[in-house]
Amino acid sequence: MIDLRSDTVTKPTAEMRRAMAEAEVGDDVYGEDPTVNLLQERAAEIFGKEAALFCPTGSMGNQIAVKLHTKPGDEIIIEERGHILNWELGMPAVAAGVTIRAVRAADDNGMLTWAEIELAVHKNQPYYSCPTGLICLENTHNFGGGSVMSAAETSEICNHAHELNLPVHLDGARIFNSAVAQNETAANLTKDCDSVQFCLSKGLGAPVGSMLLGKLDFIEEARVWRKRFGGGMRQAGILAAAGLIALTESPKTLHIDHENAKRLAEGGANLKGVSIDAEKVQTNIVIFDVSNASLSSGEICAKLKEHEILASPFGNSIRMVTHYDVSREDIDETLNSLQKIIGN
Numbered sequence: 494m495i496d497l498r499s500d501t502v503t504k505p506t507a508e509m510r511r512a513m514a515e516a517e518v519g520d521d522v523y524g525e526d527p528t529v530n531l532l533q534e535r536a537a538e539i540f541g542k543e544a545a546l547f548c549p550t551g552s553m554g555n556q557i558a559v560k561l562h563t564k565p566g567d568e569i570i571i572e573e574r575g576h577i578l579n580w581e582l583g584m585p586a587v588a589a590g591v592t593i594r595a596v597r598a599a600d601d602n603g604m605l606t607w608a609e610i611e612l613a614v615h616k617n618q619p620y621y622s623c624p625t626g627l628i629c630l631e632n633t634h635n636f637g638g639g640s641v642m643s644a645a646e647t648s649e650i651c652n653h654a655h656e657l658n659l660p661v662h663l664d665g666a667r668i669f670n671s672a673v674a675q676n677e678t679a680a681n682l683t684k685d686c687d688s689v690q691f692c693l694s695k696g697l698g699a700p701v702g703s704m705l706l707g708k709l710d711f712i713e714e715a716r717v718w719r720k721r722f723g724g725g726m727r728q729a730g731i732l733a734a735a736g737l738i739a740l741t742e743s744p745k746t747l748h749i750d751h752e753n754a755k756r757l758a759e760g761g762a763n764l765k766g767v768s769i770d771a772e773k774v775q776t777n778i779v780i781f782d783v784s785n786a787s788l789s790s791g792e793i794c795a796k797l798k799e800h801e802i803l804a805s806p807f808g809n810s811i812r813m814v815t816h817y818d819v820s821r822e823d824i825d826e827t828l829n830s831l832q833k834i835i836g837n
């Protein structure tokens with residue numbers, strides 16, 4: 494199978510499995526797991542943040558941040574296609590008691606500008622309007638096609654938000670893809686964000702885990718909420734050992750995934766009824782618009798499956814995500830199959 498549904502399908506490398514088998518462990522709820530502690534220190538160091546917390550999932554990292562930055566009755570601002578809004582099962586309402594103001598970015602890539610955010614902010618308004626408590630950004634933007642936000646754009650939003658005493662949380666599930674695509678450091682891309690969540694378990698290839706980063710007191714409180722959410726893990730060093738390799742080694746090869754995604758987008762752009770601006774594909778996510786194709790997105794994906802290729806249909810689009818288990822040859826095979834299914 495060529496599995497292009499997501500980069501979450503990556504399996505741990507042989508090096509990760511070895512490190513997991515040999516990991517030194519302790520009870521992390523007591524703060525006694527040396528491998529977890531090391532991973533947290535490394536992550537904080539790489540991002541230039543005061544502290545980090547190992548969480549079981551990206552969703553949990555995001556939702557702890559939403560909970561800590563807001564109070565019930567607040568509103569959080571997020572781009573309309575954002576993960577926190579669409580794919581975390583209403584947790585901002587369930588756990589934090591906040592409502593969401595979704596703002597559609599004018600750019601198809603899903604990146605909000607400060608001008609767009611500012612229009613949606615309720616601050617210093619009459620007491621009977623719902624107060625904004627938090628701004629959430631996403632870099633790369635998954636349903637914006639893996640698009641990237643620059644360090645300057647991120648800092649501009651953060652600085653304006655801070656002038657209004659508003660915190661900014663970054664869902665940086667794929668922040669290393671963004672950093673590699675822009676030849677930037679993760680620290681620069683996130684330096685003015687109050688909190689950051691990034692995933693070890695996507696393109697970086699670890700089997701499980703995400704990191705939440707921020708100031709020391711924020712992370713201390715996040716530890717309490719992680720436990721409350723049921724995310725207090727015990728000998729989690731087994732997982733953190735793979736996470737350490739993901740954090741330090743995997744970013745070095747992400748550029749290959751980006752080259753493969755570009756090749757896929759360029760090839761796909763020539764297919765009948767498929768539209769995509771290959772120029773805009775910057776990282777490892779490719780979203781083809783198939784509204785003008787002879788088959789629906791679901792039908793195309795079903796046929797691809799017969800060719801042993803997996804992709805995800807979303808409305809009139811098909812999303813394909815490259816990762817280290819997908820080779821250049823796999824991309825060519827996928828394009829050949831697509832050509833047979835929908836023609837060119």
Ligand SMILES: Cc1ncc(COP(=O)(O)O)c(C=O)c1O
Binds near residue numbers: 550552633703
């Ligand atoms: C942008 C983004 N944020 C957060 C998450 C959540 O990560 P997890 O599946 O580990 O909860 C994902 C998962 O795909 C994602 O794409």
